Amino acid sequence: MTRFLSVFGLARRRPAVPLAVIASVAATAALLLGLASTAHGQAGVTREYFITAVEIKGSTTADNLGPPETNPKDLSKGYGFNAPGYDSSSPQKWEVASYMWTPAMMLAFRGDQVKLTTFVVNGDEHKVWVEGPDGEEALPETIINRGREYELSFAVPNAGVYKLICLNHEPTMTGYILTLPR
């Protein structure tokens, strides 16, 4: 150990105890993350996430706050906007909405198979695909409909960010699978 550390010039400057503590903390963290069995070059595993397609909405009245100068629909196909007047019972009311995945951030390791068990709560239809770190297609276009559960399964052979993209609501309805090297 000392010989190994001396290569880096650490043996004289760094006491052994703190290094042991650091190693212990790192090992504990690896166990907590469930990575211990995959951290030594073993084959990938299937990582399953349960995700849901949702639309959140918010509203106020022009008495409280005027509507935005830029129509949110011009910013993303995933945004919704109903201007004052859309609700005849409350002429000052205006409303915004946004489609999203929850959760939208997931973790995998290179060589894994990712399985997204996907349920659609909002939106009758979403046309989705998965784009790899270099723009490659990891999952071909797939239509998913409200009220159904789907298994979106794909390999992640490269380190980087894989994106679960909804073509109906891009660019904001995007999920991210951060894929780390082992």
Ligand SMILES: [Cu+2]
């Ligand atoms: Cu969508």
